Amino acid sequence: xxxxxxxxxxxxxxxxxxxxxxxxxxxxxxxxxxxxxxxxxxxxxxxxxxxxxxxxxxxxxxxxxxxxxxxxxxxxxxxxxxxxxxxxxxxxxxxxxxxxxxxxxxxxxxxxxxxxxxxxxxxxxxxxxxxxxxxxxxxxxxxxxxxxxxxxxxxxxxxxxxxxxxxxxxxxxxxxxxxxxxxxxxxxxxxxxxxxxxxxxxxxxxxxxxxxxxxx
Amino acid sequence: xxxxxxxxxxxxxxxxxxxxxxxxxxxxxxxxxxxxxxxxxxxxxxxxxxxxxxxxxxxxxxxxxxxxxxxxxxxxxxxxxxxxxxxxxxxxxxxxxxxxxxxxxxxxxxxxxxxxxxxxxxxxxxxxxxxxxxxxxxxxxxxxxxxxxxxxxxxxxxxxxxxxxxxxxxxxxxxxxxxxxxxxxxxxxxxxxxxxxxxxxxxxxxxxxxxxxxxx
Numbered sequence: 001x002x003x004x005x006x007x008x009x010x011x012x013x014x015x016x017x018x019x020x021x022x023x024x025x026x027x028x029x030x031x032x033x034x035x036x037x038x039x040x041x042x043x044x045x046x047x048x049x050x051x052x053x054x055x056x057x058x059x060x061x062x063x064x065x066x067x068x069x070x071x072x073x074x075x076x077x078x079x080x081x082x083x084x085x086x087x088x089x090x091x092x093x094x095x096x097x098x099x100x101x102x103x104x105x106x107x108x109x110x111x112x113x114x115x116x117x118x119x120x121x122x123x124x125x126x127x128x129x130x131x132x133x134x135x136x137x138x139x140x141x142x143x144x145x146x147x148x149x150x151x152x153x154x155x156x157x158x159x160x161x162x163x164x165x166x167x168x169x170x171x172x173x174x175x176x177x178x179x180x181x182x183x184x185x186x187x188x189x190x191x192x193x194x195x196x197x198x199x200x201x202x203x204x205x206x207x208x209x210x211x212x213x214x215x216x
Numbered sequence: 217x218x219x220x221x222x223x224x225x226x227x228x229x230x231x232x233x234x235x236x237x238x239x240x241x242x243x244x245x246x247x248x249x250x251x252x253x254x255x256x257x258x259x260x261x262x263x264x265x266x267x268x269x270x271x272x273x274x275x276x277x278x279x280x281x282x283x284x285x286x287x288x289x290x291x292x293x294x295x296x297x298x299x300x301x302x303x304x305x306x307x308x309x310x311x312x313x314x315x316x317x318x319x320x321x322x323x324x325x326x327x328x329x330x331x332x333x334x335x336x337x338x339x340x341x342x343x344x345x346x347x348x349x350x351x352x353x354x355x356x357x358x359x360x361x362x363x364x365x366x367x368x369x370x371x372x373x374x375x376x377x378x379x380x381x382x383x384x385x386x387x388x389x390x391x392x393x394x395x396x397x398x399x400x401x402x403x404x405x406x407x408x409x410x411x412x413x414x415x416x417x418x419x420x421x422x423x424x425x426x427x428x429x430x431x432x
Contacts, residue, residue, distance in 0.1 A: 044342075121397065122341035125334075126260075135399045169390045170413065176397060177389035181337065183351045197386065201417035 031057040032064060033081055036074045041114040045123045050074070072129030079120065079133035089145045095152035095202065099171045099195035102145065104188065106172060110179045111186035121180065142168055152202070159208035167207040171198035247273040248280060249297055252290045257330040261339045266290070288345030295336065295349035305361045311368035311418065315387045315411035318361065320404065322388060326395045327402035337396065358384055368418070375424040383423040387414035 035057035039048050048071050054061040068074045090101035109117045124131040142165060149164035158167075174194045178184045201207070251273035255264050264287050270277040284290045306317035325333045340347040358381060365380035374383075390410045394400045417423070 046342075118341075122338075124399075125338035125341060126262075131399055134397075138398050166409070166413065169393060170386065170410075173389040173393035174385045176393055177385060180397075181350075181392060182354050183340075183347055193382070194386075197382065197417070197422050201413070201420075201422045204417075204420050206413050206417045206422075 028057075028059055028063065029067075029077070029081075032059055032068070032074070033078050035059075036078050037114075037116055040075075040078075040119045040123065041116050044119065045071075045126055048074075048123075070129075072127040075120070075123050075127055075130035076133035079130070079137045083137050083140045087141075087144065089148045091148075091151070094155075094199075095148065095157045096196050096199035098148040098151070099199050100192045102148070103172060103175055103191040103195040106175055107179075107186065107188055107191040110176070118180065158202045159205045162202055162205075162208045167198060167202045170201065170207065171195050244273075244275055244279065245283075245293070245297075248275055248284070248290070249294050251275075252294050253330075253332055256291075256294075256335045256339065257332050260335065261287075261342055264290075264339075288343040291336070291339050291343055291346035292349035295346070295353045299353050299356045303357075303360065305364045307364075307367070310371075310415075311364065311373045312412050312415035314364040314367070315415050316408045318364070319388060319391055319407040319411040322391055323395075323402065323404055323407040326392070334396065374418045375421045378418055378421075378424045383414060383418045386417065386423065387411050 032053060035053045036048070039052055039056055043052075050064050050068070050070060051061055053074060054064045057064070064074075068077060090098050090105075092098050092101055120130070120134065124134040145168050146164040149158070149162060149167055152158045153160055153162060171194060175191050178190060179186070184190075248269060251269045252264070255268055255272055259268075266280050266284070266286060267277055269290060270280045273280075280290075284293060306314050306321075308314050308317055336346070336350065340350040361384050362380040365374070365378060365383055368374050369376055369378060387410060391407050394406060395402070400406075
Protein backbone atom coordinates (compact mmCIF):
# COMPACT_ATOMS: atom_id res chain seq x y z
CA UNK A 1 0.00 0.00 0.00
CA UNK A 2 1.47 3.29 -1.16
CA UNK A 3 0.65 5.35 1.91
CA UNK A 4 3.33 6.56 4.26
CA UNK A 5 3.32 4.90 7.67
CA UNK A 6 1.44 6.63 10.51
CA UNK A 7 -0.70 8.58 8.08
CA UNK A 8 -4.41 7.94 7.72
CA UNK A 9 -6.92 9.04 5.22
CA UNK A 10 -9.71 10.91 6.94
CA UNK A 11 -8.39 12.90 8.82
CA UNK A 12 -4.80 12.11 9.72
CA UNK A 13 -4.85 10.53 13.17
CA UNK A 14 -1.21 11.37 13.70
CA UNK A 15 -0.67 14.38 11.49
CA UNK A 16 2.78 14.20 9.98
CA UNK A 17 3.48 17.35 8.01
CA UNK A 18 5.46 16.59 4.89
CA UNK A 19 8.08 19.06 6.01
CA UNK A 20 8.36 21.04 9.19
CA UNK A 21 10.38 24.09 8.20
CA UNK A 22 12.66 25.27 10.96
CA UNK A 23 12.48 28.62 12.65
CA UNK A 24 10.87 29.81 15.84
CA UNK A 25 7.47 30.47 14.30
CA UNK A 26 7.19 26.94 12.90
CA UNK A 27 8.34 25.44 16.20
CA UNK A 28 5.73 27.39 18.13
CA UNK A 29 3.00 26.34 15.70
CA UNK A 30 4.01 22.68 16.08
CA UNK A 31 4.00 22.95 19.89
CA UNK A 32 0.64 24.70 19.98
CA UNK A 33 -1.08 22.31 17.55
CA UNK A 34 0.30 19.31 19.45
CA UNK A 35 -1.22 20.84 22.60
CA UNK A 36 -4.60 21.37 20.89
CA UNK A 37 -4.72 17.74 19.76
CA UNK A 38 -3.71 16.38 23.17
CA UNK A 39 -6.15 18.64 25.03
CA UNK A 40 -8.99 17.73 22.66
CA UNK A 41 -8.41 14.00 22.98
CA UNK A 42 -7.97 14.06 26.75
CA UNK A 43 -10.62 16.57 27.82
CA UNK A 44 -12.86 17.26 24.83
CA UNK A 45 -14.05 20.51 23.34
CA UNK A 46 -15.47 21.77 26.64
CA UNK A 47 -12.02 22.20 28.17
CA UNK A 48 -10.36 23.39 24.99
CA UNK A 49 -9.52 27.01 25.78
CA UNK A 50 -6.79 29.25 24.48
CA UNK A 51 -5.37 29.49 28.00
CA UNK A 52 -5.29 25.71 28.51
CA UNK A 53 -3.58 25.25 25.14
CA UNK A 54 -1.00 27.95 25.86
CA UNK A 55 -0.20 26.45 29.25
CA UNK A 56 0.11 22.97 27.81
CA UNK A 57 2.30 24.15 24.93
CA UNK A 58 4.51 26.19 27.24
CA UNK A 59 3.88 29.25 25.11
CA UNK A 60 2.78 32.69 26.27
CA UNK A 61 -0.99 33.09 26.04
CA UNK A 62 -0.75 36.40 24.15
CA UNK A 63 1.24 34.58 21.45
CA UNK A 64 -1.62 32.15 20.99
CA UNK A 65 -4.31 34.87 21.04
CA UNK A 66 -2.39 36.97 18.52
CA UNK A 67 -1.92 34.16 16.01
CA UNK A 68 -5.08 32.02 16.41
CA UNK A 69 -7.50 34.45 18.12
CA UNK A 70 -9.77 31.73 19.53
CA UNK A 71 -10.53 28.04 19.80
CA UNK A 72 -12.10 27.96 16.33
CA UNK A 73 -8.86 29.28 14.84
CA UNK A 74 -6.84 26.63 16.67
CA UNK A 75 -9.11 23.81 15.45
CA UNK A 76 -9.04 25.13 11.89
CA UNK A 77 -5.24 25.20 11.94
CA UNK A 78 -5.08 21.62 13.27
CA UNK A 79 -7.18 20.55 10.28
CA UNK A 80 -5.22 22.63 7.80
CA UNK A 81 -2.00 21.13 9.19
CA UNK A 82 -3.45 17.62 8.83
CA UNK A 83 -4.05 18.27 5.13
CA UNK A 84 -0.45 19.44 4.68
CA UNK A 85 0.99 15.99 4.13
CA UNK A 86 1.86 13.79 1.18
CA UNK A 87 -0.86 11.21 1.78
CA UNK A 88 -1.98 9.44 -1.37
CA UNK A 89 -4.76 6.88 -1.69
CA UNK A 90 -3.70 3.21 -1.73
CA UNK A 91 -2.64 1.75 -5.09
CA UNK A 92 -3.24 -2.00 -4.94
CA UNK A 93 -3.92 -2.70 -8.62
CA UNK A 94 -7.72 -3.03 -8.43
CA UNK A 95 -10.63 -0.75 -7.61
CA UNK A 96 -12.00 -3.09 -4.94
CA UNK A 97 -8.52 -3.39 -3.45
CA UNK A 98 -7.95 0.38 -3.38
CA UNK A 99 -11.36 1.15 -1.84
CA UNK A 100 -10.96 -1.64 0.70
CA UNK A 101 -7.55 -0.33 1.75
CA UNK A 102 -9.00 3.19 2.01
CA UNK A 103 -11.82 2.00 4.23
CA UNK A 104 -9.41 0.08 6.42
CA UNK A 105 -7.60 3.38 7.01
CA UNK A 106 -10.88 5.14 7.82
CA UNK A 107 -11.83 2.32 10.18
CA UNK A 108 -8.48 2.60 11.95
CA UNK A 109 -8.80 6.38 12.27
CA UNK A 110 -12.27 6.10 13.78
CA UNK A 111 -11.75 3.16 16.10
CA UNK A 112 -8.17 2.98 17.34
CA UNK A 113 -5.68 5.16 19.12
CA UNK A 114 -6.58 8.53 20.56
CA UNK A 115 -10.00 9.48 19.15
CA UNK A 116 -8.76 12.67 17.48
CA UNK A 117 -10.83 12.22 14.33
CA UNK A 118 -14.07 11.80 16.25
CA UNK A 119 -13.19 14.72 18.53
CA UNK A 120 -12.57 16.98 15.52
CA UNK A 121 -15.88 15.97 13.94
CA UNK A 122 -17.70 16.58 17.24
CA UNK A 123 -16.03 20.00 17.52
CA UNK A 124 -17.18 20.85 14.00
CA UNK A 125 -20.78 20.75 15.24
CA UNK A 126 -19.91 23.58 17.64
CA UNK A 127 -17.47 25.82 15.80
CA UNK A 128 -18.27 27.25 12.38
CA UNK A 129 -14.58 27.84 11.78
CA UNK A 130 -13.78 24.19 12.54
CA UNK A 131 -16.70 23.08 10.35
CA UNK A 132 -15.36 25.10 7.42
CA UNK A 133 -11.86 23.74 7.93
CA UNK A 134 -13.18 20.18 8.15
CA UNK A 135 -15.05 20.76 4.90
CA UNK A 136 -11.80 21.88 3.23
CA UNK A 137 -10.02 18.85 4.65
CA UNK A 138 -12.58 16.37 3.27
CA UNK A 139 -12.61 18.16 -0.08
CA UNK A 140 -8.84 17.78 -0.31
CA UNK A 141 -8.92 14.10 0.71
CA UNK A 142 -11.75 13.13 -1.66
CA UNK A 143 -9.97 15.10 -4.39
CA UNK A 144 -6.80 13.03 -3.92
CA UNK A 145 -8.86 9.82 -3.92
CA UNK A 146 -10.18 10.55 -7.39
CA UNK A 147 -6.90 9.00 -8.59
CA UNK A 148 -8.31 5.63 -7.48
CA UNK A 149 -11.25 6.08 -9.82
CA UNK A 150 -9.24 7.30 -12.79
CA UNK A 151 -6.88 4.33 -12.46
CA UNK A 152 -9.87 1.97 -12.43
CA UNK A 153 -11.23 3.69 -15.53
CA UNK A 154 -7.89 3.33 -17.32
CA UNK A 155 -7.77 -0.36 -16.43
CA UNK A 156 -11.26 -0.74 -17.90
CA UNK A 157 -12.76 -1.92 -14.61
CA UNK A 158 -15.54 0.68 -14.65
CA UNK A 159 -17.28 2.72 -17.36
CA UNK A 160 -15.50 5.83 -18.61
CA UNK A 161 -17.98 8.38 -17.38
CA UNK A 162 -18.12 7.15 -13.80
CA UNK A 163 -18.71 10.02 -11.37
CA UNK A 164 -15.66 9.75 -9.12
CA UNK A 165 -17.06 11.64 -6.16
CA UNK A 166 -20.36 9.73 -6.19
CA UNK A 167 -18.47 6.42 -6.19
CA UNK A 168 -16.01 7.48 -3.47
CA UNK A 169 -18.81 8.66 -1.20
CA UNK A 170 -20.81 5.48 -1.80
CA UNK A 171 -17.73 3.52 -0.72
CA UNK A 172 -16.94 5.49 2.44
CA UNK A 173 -20.19 7.05 3.73
CA UNK A 174 -21.77 3.84 5.08
CA UNK A 175 -18.71 3.30 7.26
CA UNK A 176 -18.82 6.80 8.76
CA UNK A 177 -22.59 6.44 9.16
CA UNK A 178 -22.33 3.17 11.06
CA UNK A 179 -19.45 4.17 13.30
CA UNK A 180 -20.32 7.82 14.01
CA UNK A 181 -24.11 8.05 13.82
CA UNK A 182 -25.46 4.56 14.35
CA UNK A 183 -22.62 3.87 16.83
CA UNK A 184 -22.17 0.28 15.84
CA UNK A 185 -19.15 -1.51 17.26
CA UNK A 186 -15.88 -1.41 15.31
CA UNK A 187 -16.24 -3.86 12.44
CA UNK A 188 -13.41 -4.19 9.95
CA UNK A 189 -15.27 -6.72 7.74
CA UNK A 190 -18.08 -4.16 7.43
CA UNK A 191 -15.56 -1.55 6.27
CA UNK A 192 -14.26 -3.96 3.66
CA UNK A 193 -17.70 -5.07 2.51
CA UNK A 194 -18.87 -1.49 2.03
CA UNK A 195 -15.88 -0.87 -0.24
CA UNK A 196 -16.50 -4.02 -2.26
CA UNK A 197 -20.20 -3.21 -2.63
CA UNK A 198 -19.33 0.20 -4.11
CA UNK A 199 -16.73 -1.34 -6.41
CA UNK A 200 -19.12 -3.93 -7.76
CA UNK A 201 -21.90 -1.36 -8.20
CA UNK A 202 -19.45 0.86 -10.08
CA UNK A 203 -18.41 -2.01 -12.35
CA UNK A 204 -21.96 -2.31 -13.71
CA UNK A 205 -22.22 1.43 -14.32
CA UNK A 206 -24.21 2.53 -11.26
CA UNK A 207 -22.26 5.78 -10.86
CA UNK A 208 -21.74 6.48 -14.56
CA UNK A 209 -23.50 9.05 -16.65
CA UNK A 210 -26.23 11.47 -15.77
CA UNK A 211 -28.79 10.45 -13.16
CA UNK A 212 -31.92 8.81 -14.49
CA UNK A 213 -35.15 10.72 -14.13
CA UNK A 214 -36.85 10.74 -10.78
CA UNK A 215 -39.47 8.09 -10.02
CA UNK A 216 -42.55 8.55 -7.89
CA UNK B 217 -46.85 8.42 -0.05
CA UNK B 218 -48.14 6.44 2.91
CA UNK B 219 -46.56 8.52 5.67
CA UNK B 220 -48.60 10.66 8.02
CA UNK B 221 -48.19 14.39 7.49
CA UNK B 222 -45.69 16.26 9.69
CA UNK B 223 -43.79 13.08 10.42
CA UNK B 224 -40.30 12.52 9.11
CA UNK B 225 -38.10 9.53 8.98
CA UNK B 226 -34.84 10.18 10.77
CA UNK B 227 -35.59 11.45 13.45
CA UNK B 228 -39.04 13.00 13.61
CA UNK B 229 -38.57 16.74 13.13
CA UNK B 230 -41.96 17.43 14.67
CA UNK B 231 -42.48 14.47 16.98
CA UNK B 232 -46.11 13.47 16.87
CA UNK B 233 -46.75 10.70 19.39
CA UNK B 234 -49.31 8.25 18.09
CA UNK B 235 -51.39 8.83 21.18
CA UNK B 236 -50.88 11.22 24.07
CA UNK B 237 -52.69 9.57 27.00
CA UNK B 238 -54.31 12.05 29.33
CA UNK B 239 -53.38 12.50 32.93
CA UNK B 240 -51.13 14.91 34.74
CA UNK B 241 -47.98 12.82 34.32
CA UNK B 242 -48.38 12.62 30.54
CA UNK B 243 -49.12 16.35 30.32
CA UNK B 244 -45.99 17.18 32.30
CA UNK B 245 -43.90 14.92 30.11
CA UNK B 246 -45.26 16.59 26.96
CA UNK B 247 -44.54 20.09 28.36
CA UNK B 248 -41.03 19.16 29.45
CA UNK B 249 -40.08 17.45 26.19
CA UNK B 250 -41.45 20.39 24.18
CA UNK B 251 -39.25 22.65 26.32
CA UNK B 252 -36.17 20.44 25.70
CA UNK B 253 -36.70 20.58 21.94
CA UNK B 254 -37.25 24.33 21.90
CA UNK B 255 -34.26 25.03 24.14
CA UNK B 256 -32.01 22.75 22.10
CA UNK B 257 -32.99 24.33 18.79
CA UNK B 258 -32.75 27.92 20.07
CA UNK B 259 -29.68 27.75 22.30
CA UNK B 260 -27.93 24.45 21.66
CA UNK B 261 -26.61 21.85 24.05
CA UNK B 262 -24.50 24.35 25.99
CA UNK B 263 -27.55 26.06 27.45
CA UNK B 264 -29.58 22.91 27.88
CA UNK B 265 -29.81 22.57 31.67
CA UNK B 266 -32.44 20.95 33.84
CA UNK B 267 -33.19 24.35 35.37
CA UNK B 268 -33.65 26.07 32.00
CA UNK B 269 -35.95 23.29 30.82
CA UNK B 270 -38.02 23.38 34.02
CA UNK B 271 -38.42 27.16 33.78
CA UNK B 272 -39.37 26.99 30.13
CA UNK B 273 -41.88 24.19 30.74
CA UNK B 274 -43.38 25.95 33.75
CA UNK B 275 -42.75 22.87 35.85
CA UNK B 276 -41.07 22.69 39.25
CA UNK B 277 -37.38 21.86 38.91
CA UNK B 278 -37.53 19.06 41.46
CA UNK B 279 -40.16 17.36 39.28
CA UNK B 280 -37.73 17.37 36.37
CA UNK B 281 -34.78 16.21 38.48
CA UNK B 282 -36.82 13.39 40.00
CA UNK B 283 -38.06 12.03 36.69
CA UNK B 284 -35.18 12.71 34.27
CA UNK B 285 -32.20 13.22 36.64
CA UNK B 286 -30.08 15.15 34.13
CA UNK B 287 -29.74 16.50 30.62
CA UNK B 288 -28.81 13.07 29.25
CA UNK B 289 -32.08 11.66 30.59
CA UNK B 290 -34.05 14.49 28.98
CA UNK B 291 -32.39 13.98 25.60
CA UNK B 292 -32.91 10.23 25.76
CA UNK B 293 -36.61 10.74 26.49
CA UNK B 294 -36.98 13.16 23.55
CA UNK B 295 -35.57 10.46 21.28
CA UNK B 296 -37.66 7.70 22.83
CA UNK B 297 -40.76 9.89 22.38
CA UNK B 298 -39.83 10.53 18.74
CA UNK B 299 -39.82 6.77 18.12
CA UNK B 300 -43.27 6.42 19.70
CA UNK B 301 -45.20 7.20 16.54
CA UNK B 302 -46.82 5.27 13.75
CA UNK B 303 -44.39 6.33 11.04
CA UNK B 304 -44.05 3.82 8.25
CA UNK B 305 -41.72 4.00 5.26
CA UNK B 306 -43.21 5.26 1.99
CA UNK B 307 -45.00 2.73 -0.21
CA UNK B 308 -44.84 4.02 -3.78
CA UNK B 309 -44.88 0.72 -5.66
CA UNK B 310 -41.20 0.53 -6.58
CA UNK B 311 -37.92 0.21 -4.70
CA UNK B 312 -36.41 3.29 -6.32
CA UNK B 313 -39.59 5.22 -5.55
CA UNK B 314 -39.66 4.14 -1.90
CA UNK B 315 -35.98 4.90 -1.30
CA UNK B 316 -36.29 8.24 -3.08
CA UNK B 317 -39.28 9.22 -0.94
CA UNK B 318 -37.37 8.15 2.20
CA UNK B 319 -34.38 10.25 1.26
CA UNK B 320 -36.60 13.23 0.54
CA UNK B 321 -37.85 12.94 4.13
CA UNK B 322 -34.30 12.72 5.46
CA UNK B 323 -33.32 15.72 3.35
CA UNK B 324 -36.24 17.71 4.73
CA UNK B 325 -35.42 16.74 8.32
CA UNK B 326 -31.80 17.82 7.91
CA UNK B 327 -32.28 21.02 5.94
CA UNK B 328 -35.57 22.69 6.78
CA UNK B 329 -37.45 23.93 9.80
CA UNK B 330 -35.87 24.07 13.24
CA UNK B 331 -32.67 22.02 13.12
CA UNK B 332 -33.75 19.58 15.81
CA UNK B 333 -32.33 16.51 14.07
CA UNK B 334 -28.89 18.05 13.70
CA UNK B 335 -29.00 19.34 17.29
CA UNK B 336 -29.83 15.86 18.60
CA UNK B 337 -27.01 14.32 16.59
CA UNK B 338 -24.59 16.98 17.86
CA UNK B 339 -25.75 16.32 21.43
CA UNK B 340 -25.12 12.61 20.97
CA UNK B 341 -21.40 13.37 20.63
CA UNK B 342 -21.49 14.79 24.16
CA UNK B 343 -23.91 12.63 26.13
CA UNK B 344 -23.52 8.87 26.31
CA UNK B 345 -27.17 8.56 27.30
CA UNK B 346 -28.28 10.57 24.24
CA UNK B 347 -25.94 8.52 22.04
CA UNK B 348 -27.49 5.28 23.27
CA UNK B 349 -31.02 6.64 22.76
CA UNK B 350 -30.12 7.84 19.26
CA UNK B 351 -28.78 4.37 18.50
CA UNK B 352 -32.11 2.84 19.60
CA UNK B 353 -33.99 5.38 17.50
CA UNK B 354 -32.03 4.57 14.31
CA UNK B 355 -32.35 0.85 14.97
CA UNK B 356 -36.14 1.24 15.21
CA UNK B 357 -36.35 3.36 12.05
CA UNK B 358 -34.10 1.11 9.93
CA UNK B 359 -36.06 -1.86 11.26
CA UNK B 360 -39.33 -0.36 10.00
CA UNK B 361 -37.72 0.45 6.64
CA UNK B 362 -36.93 -3.21 6.06
CA UNK B 363 -40.53 -3.43 4.79
CA UNK B 364 -39.37 -1.48 1.72
CA UNK B 365 -36.84 -4.18 0.94
CA UNK B 366 -39.18 -7.11 1.53
CA UNK B 367 -41.80 -5.55 -0.76
CA UNK B 368 -39.16 -5.11 -3.47
CA UNK B 369 -38.15 -8.75 -3.02
CA UNK B 370 -41.76 -9.91 -3.34
CA UNK B 371 -42.17 -7.85 -6.51
CA UNK B 372 -39.07 -9.54 -7.90
CA UNK B 373 -37.19 -6.25 -8.26
CA UNK B 374 -34.16 -7.49 -6.33
CA UNK B 375 -32.68 -10.91 -5.53
CA UNK B 376 -34.23 -12.86 -2.68
CA UNK B 377 -31.28 -12.84 -0.36
CA UNK B 378 -30.69 -9.11 -0.45
CA UNK B 379 -29.33 -7.83 2.88
CA UNK B 380 -31.96 -5.25 3.83
CA UNK B 381 -29.84 -3.27 6.26
CA UNK B 382 -26.86 -3.10 3.88
CA UNK B 383 -29.12 -1.77 1.11
CA UNK B 384 -30.93 0.75 3.35
CA UNK B 385 -27.66 2.13 4.66
CA UNK B 386 -26.20 2.36 1.16
CA UNK B 387 -29.27 4.39 0.18
CA UNK B 388 -29.25 6.82 3.11
CA UNK B 389 -25.68 7.11 4.41
CA UNK B 390 -24.29 9.22 1.53
CA UNK B 391 -26.97 11.81 2.21
CA UNK B 392 -26.17 12.08 5.93
CA UNK B 393 -22.47 12.11 5.07
CA UNK B 394 -22.80 14.98 2.62
CA UNK B 395 -25.11 17.11 4.74
CA UNK B 396 -23.69 16.49 8.22
CA UNK B 397 -20.00 15.76 7.74
CA UNK B 398 -18.99 17.22 4.39
CA UNK B 399 -21.43 20.12 4.98
CA UNK B 400 -22.49 20.44 1.38
CA UNK B 401 -25.42 22.72 0.65
CA UNK B 402 -28.93 21.25 0.72
CA UNK B 403 -29.36 19.31 -2.50
CA UNK B 404 -32.60 17.43 -3.09
CA UNK B 405 -31.48 15.96 -6.44
CA UNK B 406 -28.47 14.48 -4.62
CA UNK B 407 -30.82 12.85 -2.09
CA UNK B 408 -32.82 11.36 -4.92
CA UNK B 409 -29.80 10.21 -6.90
CA UNK B 410 -28.31 8.46 -3.87
CA UNK B 411 -31.54 6.49 -3.47
CA UNK B 412 -31.66 5.54 -7.15
CA UNK B 413 -28.00 4.48 -7.13
CA UNK B 414 -28.68 2.09 -4.24
CA UNK B 415 -31.82 0.74 -5.92
CA UNK B 416 -30.04 0.05 -9.19
CA UNK B 417 -27.08 -1.55 -7.39
CA UNK B 418 -29.52 -3.74 -5.44
CA UNK B 419 -31.28 -4.80 -8.65
CA UNK B 420 -28.09 -6.41 -9.95
CA UNK B 421 -27.48 -8.23 -6.67
CA UNK B 422 -24.88 -5.97 -5.06
CA UNK B 423 -26.31 -6.42 -1.55
CA UNK B 424 -27.37 -10.04 -1.91
CA UNK B 425 -25.68 -13.04 -0.43
CA UNK B 426 -22.55 -13.34 1.62
CA UNK B 427 -19.74 -10.88 0.98
CA UNK B 428 -17.10 -11.97 -1.46
CA UNK B 429 -13.64 -12.66 -0.15
CA UNK B 430 -11.40 -9.74 0.62
CA UNK B 431 -9.02 -8.52 -2.08
CA UNK B 432 -5.56 -7.10 -1.50
